Amino acid sequence: MAEKSARSLYPYERRNFTEFVDHFSFAPSQEFNLTYLISTEEWKPGGPILFYTGNEGLIDHFAQNTGFMFELAKILSGAVIFAEHRYYGTSLPFGSRSFLDRNHFGFLTAEQALADYAKFISDFKCANRQFSNSPVISFGGSYGGMLTAWFRQAYPNIVAGGLASSAPIWLFPGMADCRGFYQVTTRAYRQAGGDTCISTIREVWSLMDDIAAERGLASLSGLFKTCRPFPNGDFIYEFTKDYLITLAMANYPYSASFLGNLPAWPVKVCSFRISYVEYIRSSEENCLSFDGNSTNLDAKGWELQTCMEMTNPICSDGKSDMFKPSTWDPIEFSNACQRKFGVRPRMGWAGVQWWAKNLYTVTRLIFSNGDLDPWSAFGVLEKELVPGATVVRIASGAHHLDLRGSHPNDTAEVRAARSLITNHINSWINAWHREAHPLYCLDF
């Protein structure tokens, strides 16, 4: 499969770097090991360091699904580094106690993660002086794309430029219409199957309710081939909704295992069932498990982040989208976080820290989005507010399609996007080499 071959085509080495748990206070003195993957096979002196700002999952997962960086390394004689996000994969600040309480998980913030990356790169260059003349280009998809944008904003001394792919930087309360996410999901299905598709899905919701009411939940569990019975009716709806969203996010022109094993163009209306069957077949138990982590992402860590600084309102009106109407209430959300984790979100903070829609000073940054990616609802789609950045839109593109390795089935649109991105990165590298960028190292 495409993803596994990426690993064998571009082998990397696994290493560790010591980080402070808290970069911004001197109260605690704990340190932990951050995992990173590195490949220097293609690197030549002066060539860039292509750096992935890891997001919510095991870092290998992103390395195996970001073939574009390995292809760029070849073109640009670059090194490739994937840094793992703290509290994910093997980068647990307090080992098995990392999620114990807020005194442990409280350091799971974007600021701390970016400080990890900045300190790591700075120390890496000082310890490996052959890279002192290597500009760092940052890459990230989804939350990783948000991190890449913020990385360039906060540390332009470290990062010469960045590709923020499918980055919903405006997912925060008060920054976007909370209905957008489901509206774009609906658009993806409408484009694939027309209005008939939308009305069919709407019918399914009431049909499921009817079956559950008439024949019981067990019969629905049988229909869905679930490993254990659905716990309740709401769960079935939530599960099915999430499944449809996953198909939209991973609606790539070829079979991929990024968010579960899926066929090419899984959203295509007639292939719903095929997608589903393949999805179940690829599971270990040959039945549908909703207990495990089918998406390779760590839902626990991310849920915590939404309860601290990454709160993301999503709602639907049931009219402009194909889902059941649902509201989002900030007080309710905050109370739920308090009950579940003993912490309340600071909903306004990300806007202060990461500039909300005041992005006039941003330069050498690309915001790319697929038009059919649900997350594009919170992304930068117009150049107006980011005059110094580049906005790339990929027609029929799903969730950070551009970051994936090239594939014979790739659309003309994504090929063009990758080519444009490559040109921009090239120009940043050239500009960086024309400027003086004195390395800052302590030599004692």
Place this chain on the structure above:
Amino acid sequence: MAEKSARSLYPYERRNFTEFVDHFSFAPSQEFNLTYLISTEEWKPGGPILFYTGNEGLIDHFAQNTGFMFELAKILSGAVIFAEHRYYGTSLPFGSRSFLDRNHFGFLTAEQALADYAKFISDFKCANRQFSNSPVISFGGSYGGMLTAWFRQAYPNIVAGGLASSAPIWLFPGMADCRGFYQVTTRAYRQAGGDTCISTIREVWSLMDDIAAERGLASLSGLFKTCRPFPNGDFIYEFTKDYLITLAMANYPYSASFLGNLPAWPVKVCSFRISYVEYIRSSEENCLSFDGNSTNLDAKGWELQTCMEMTNPICSDGKSDMFKPSTWDPIEFSNACQRKFGVRPRMGWAGVQWWAKNLYTVTRLIFSNGDLDPWSAFGVLEKELVPGATVVRIASGAHHLDLRGSHPNDTAEVRAARSLITNHINSWINAWHREAHPLYCLDF
């Protein structure tokens, strides 16, 4: 006196704002009250907010010595706000226990202080919507100037531009020659009194040693009119050296009480004694106390900061400067911090966090320095590394002279500097009004 009149000329109101002790983690949940001073008398709709990023001392002290901001408020129809730095004045995060141990003083970092300011301004604008169309221009002198530079770097969404006056942003290990500080001090004295002045001061050092050895420390204490005897010989040297440095920093063209009560041009070689007599006379006890805080700055808090992230190597070779040779050893310094406060500095961190000499992306920022200010040794004096910023140098200027209110004795140089600075600030304000700057507020 000029300073007191500034207060009565421009009355301000004292208020509080609730801040998180830790903005970058969710581990603790403590909050505290940050003090700020506000004057809106001159403000008209659309006029700017002139904001002082408070540094190491009671905030009133800075308000009383930064008359330039009040004069600008008149010209620009601006509001004036002075925000106090956490852990100084009345802004103590843990009250009287704030300096107890690293679990308490550990949050005394520049990042946290800037987050205080960013959150405060953001909330202030949301709570007082009449200011939503008011660009914020930041001001600061010395460490406050470093904060203003970093404020614009980290929060260009909040700050439209800044005047970093006499800001030694490169005071950190590995960023500048540690001899610079004493060299510039020596230059100030040489300019005032020629080579004779320098050799006289050099003679004083051995003379003091001789007197102490022959007649005892008590006789020196008598000569210096100290309130209690000097504890040891080194102390006399350190005290005298610091006194000469203070004169150089406060070498203003008129009498001022910024760093103790001093006459005009206190560095003038023949007025040494006069400066000194006035300095003692103005003290409460009519003798020289070296126990209290003669400079209005909080030495304890600042010493802690140098032991955490603000380490500032200063040394002398005794040849290019008029002082005794002294070295600076990072290991020794770190050990001393560990012994005294139980904390070790992170000497490389400020370079990572605040960009060291990679300032290519900086815009709408002025770095002003007096040529005879010792701290200018660590300041930005050339435009080369800051192509998007403005560099202002004031001949015969002392420590952030430009921030002071205008005075009949002002030199042509400082008048010209203030006029240039005013023009730049005006152009930033105009540019800001031409751009869209959506206010980000949570309305629930």
